[in-house]
Amino acid sequence: MDEGKPDNQFTLFATAGILILGTLMLPLTATMSPSPARLGIISGVIFLQVILAGANFMHLRHERRSLWAVILPTFILGGVLLFALMPDTILEWAK
Amino acid sequence: MTTQTSENLNLPNGKLAMWLFLATEVMFFTGLLATCMLLREAAPVPGPGLSPWPAHETVHVQPWLGAINTVLLICSSLCVLLSHRALLANQAGKARRWLGLTLLLGAAFLGVKGFEYAGKFQLGLLPGKIGESVNGLSPQREKLLQENGLSYVRDVQERLRALTATVKPEDLKTPPKEIQAAHALLQLTLDGKDEKNSYLRPLTPGQLGDQVNRLNGEFPSLHLPPAIPNGNLWASCYFVTTGIHAIHVFAGLVVLLVLFLFSLGRDSPRLAGRLEVAGLYWHFVDLVWLILYPIIYIL
């Protein structure tokens, strides 16, 4: 296995980060009413959390680059799927 | 594990296969979550000024339960990681303890989930079973939904009757406020044939739904079946996304339990490899929850 040395400091940092971000969302719901800004903040938080979890727990920080070849297509395809579904769901040509 | 030549990827088979499996899982959850999010965005606005998606209070979604579950899952992920590191450092006992803790945390997650589900079942917040008649529909649509709407009216009537029946006739002059309100609403739902004190034009299901929602807000103790616009769609999305995730958690727990039992027997480097692979899956389930939690509990 060619992963780097287990890095406990980063692990703790990442875990704490995810936990804090996760709980931060609670006051957010209480205070902000639904708006694009809130949606943006939430998406940003999700993104950060996922990055932290992926890098730390799933070792992507240490893993070989070739693994990205496995994961990246799914992100692209997921994006394509989401994008192509949008006109029919949200934009409504028929109306 | 046979990695044969330099031409091949320098990844053990198990790990590569798990990553490939996770790629399929990414597609699976993308499809699932995209479906639910887009359906939510596309949900028709039930009336002027109304939100197309049920508010958390209406459908009894408690964000703090979700937050607890987030903490549980993150901690369990951390435990798997520490267990794996302990195995690599040849500390079998420590690894076993961390793994045991993971199992407990995962089980606790499912417990919280079960508690939530039990509440939904109790309140009848289930797909296909939520009253959904609202104002703002065209007469044509209203007609189309008449049967469904009427059954909703029957449900409300039943509940109102049960409420007013607890009050003895002699107390009717000074009943609690909410019972008075319930009695008044009951009268509004009846047409001329059933009872004496009634109106010839009973409320339409849509109007009744509005009244019920208002009354529920005023007197939460009444527990009238609320009319929830797009409630059935909400329930569908809620149960399918969280349910499928819970199944994944359960499957992960089974795998970890098997590994835990293994670790009781003997300690071997193969276990470390297996735990890493199983851990990858567990972390992925965790990661899905990180996306699911805001979608269900926050947005």
Added chain:
Amino acid sequence: MRVFWFLLFALVNLACLGLFVVSPWLGWWLPKNIASFGQDVDNLFYLILAATGFFFVVTQSVLALAILRYGERPGEKSRYTHGHTGLEITWTLIPLAILIYLGFAQVPTWAKMKYINVESWFPIRYSGKNLQQDQSICLVARQWEWRLRYPQGHIPADQNQWAENGDPGDLHAVNELHVWKNSQVRLHLKTEDVIHSLFLPNLRLKQDALPGKTMPVVFQAIEANVKWDPVAGHLVPLGPGLEWEMACAELCGGQHYRMRGRLFVHESKQDYEKWFAQALKNQRLRELPKQVAAREGGNR
């Protein structure tokens, strides 16, 4: 055997080609076109047919010739080659150019058919088009018939509202679509139950009806098949074989094949109006007893 296999491949493919050549003469071909955009669609079809036909002939001939010429011979070996970059580039770029042309050639017709306006070619942008409209018809599909609703005055004031709720004065019909020649028709296509698909072969038109949605369908028929006979007071066909039909093209249950409707294109707006008045009168006569019964039946 070599020659036999050559003959098999050559003759079968020749027969395939031949079928396409003789079919138009046997009448096995596109039904008569009566849509304003129909000629464009047909032309595009012929364009693609020409392109594909060319490549069909080229590839199948090369294949058949290879089978004939390059049989195994004792002591001889194939030419040793791993490819040719120039050739590869050539036969990538030529089809690419042809296909891109074919693709973009479709865009204007598609826009015309689907009620959208092309603003610019690259990137392709559309905008909703304010259609010059003569007729508005609500077409509701259900298992297994087409229910049509014609407004008085041909165009209702609020189209969406009317398509949803209708007016008391509407004319109702089943399986009979009436328009007049050269009228710009807008159908509001809906369905009550499952997905149906409106298919009018003569109009080169197909559009699925989606549950929960109202699909806009636009067309203009440029040829008539019926006229109003003022003496008899009904429609008469303009000639033999001018029966234009309407079918369901999306599987919709057991009797899917029986959703047969007919398209009547009147000679003129006046004819159409005469037919409309007559049909409306008949409808009222039919409904009268029902209304009386309803009134006498009392409360519900």
Added chain:
Amino acid sequence: MSLHQETPHSPGFIRKYIFSEDHKTIGIQFLFSGMIFFGIGGLLAMLVRLQLAWPEGNIPWLGQWYPKSWGGRMSPDFYNMLFTMHATVMIFFVIIPWLTGAFGNFLIPLMIGARDMAFPKLNMLSYWAMIPAFVIIVASFFVEGGGASSGWTSYPTLADASLQKPASAAKPGEAYSVLKDDAYNSPAAPGAGMGQIFWLTSLLLVGLSSMMGSVNYITTILNMRAPGMSLLRMPLTVWSLFITAILQALALPVLTVALILQLLDKLIATTFFLPPGGISFGNWHTVPGGGMPLLWQHLFWFYSHPAVYIMILPAMGIVSDVITAFARKPLFGYKPMVYSLAAIAALGFVVWGHHMFQSGMDPRLGTGFMLATILIAVPSAIKTFNWLATLWESRIRYTAAMLNALAFVSMFVIGGLSGIFMAATPVDAYFHDTYFIVAHIHYVLFMSSIFGVFAGVLFWFPKMFGRTMHEGLAKVHFALTFLFGNLTFFPMHILGIGGHPRRYYDPTIYQYLEHLQPLNQFMTICALVLGAAQILFLVNFLGSLVFGKKAGINPWESNTLEWTVPSPPPHGNFPEPPTVERGPYEYAVEGPADFLPQAKEKPPEAGA
């Protein structure tokens, strides 16, 4: 772990033939079960054709088998079930198991020089996940209302609507109002009730099997290649199976989502595919939904379009190998062939909308999908030209396998070209859901893929069973199939041009279709002959298992690694891992023999 297989490996009958972990046995299991379903699917097709040719006639001996209530002729709902199940069986239980299951399993380890798959147990499971799927799909014919009859595409709301009691009609104590006696019957069609539920369950299991298979294939190909077998030295069969596995891994989960959602719609009254206002069948109304019928089509085609490539790419790979072996010539343009495979796969993911041009999808989206679809013709054309160039100036051996491979090329041209008509949005408005598309899909899936399968079976039969199939019989079978296949399917183009809609029980009630009826009858007769001709193949196959001529290690003088081990290969395939020195298509080389096997020759024979 010793690589030398000295210990005699003799598992019992059950471990060897039924619960086998050996990739070769599993491949052959897929081959045989696919053959059984090919028979079933073929019979269904014959019934469909009979109905189309004589829609009103009482077919003498067939009429007695029908229930009395049908009045001696097939009922329309039964007809719908026939073509639905024909497509389902042929796609999910014949072609995909044959191409990826049989050839994928048998060939991948042999061709890359591996001892077995990366995960033999997972491999066994992937076959055993198919068994319940087989059972359920066969059982679905016999449930109340008959098998699924909403088309293999199962569009909601025809497939989706089930008889659910309206919301809150359930009494307080009642958990699920849908769990009633009549709960699973559908108001839309008899087959959309229990039959549809069986159909969905069965397909979920097929998906599970395919997922396990594809993860296994990708891992094996990436990790288990023999020394020297770099990616660009892999035979095209392996390349095509590799790319197919990727397609499956990434597209299938989305179908799984769709299947699960529809299953839940039917079982627990969720409303994913039910429109906001609900729908009504006469006096019967659903609950208000909030979902979208169109969403199913998107999710379904997101898988099922790539699935079309899943069903043709492996055949392309097989054909490339067969053609080079019998043309005795290196493959023309190996790299372009590989890249075009990849291009077809990549583009294949973004073209699913071309099935939905007339579905009510946003027409602006339609244009994008059209352009992407038309671009797919480019890599397909590259492949065709490269095959033709391979044949040019070659020395062809007219074996039955070669003829089938040549037929693949010829038929793929027709199937590919007719696809362009449907890709063009305005033309598709006319051709969509007509017999033109039926012609197209049969040219691609029957006339191409199945010829590819025949070529593959004839080619690798010696390796599988140690005997060769009878050449003469195979050639007769080929000639009949080629001739009558074309006679059956080519006139369908003409029907389509005439505007004949597909899935019609009785087209003759339409005036504009009446004159096409003779064609329908002609096609049916040819189809019956075509079906009968397949018996020849079966006889040849089964007969050759016992009576076939014994084959040596390398009967076709081919280069790839599987021809260096005994036929059939022993458990563990290679006594020691082969070392690969060159690409797979070194034919027509200098020297006494005109071929150079991929593997480095073993030292003892080095002097020869």
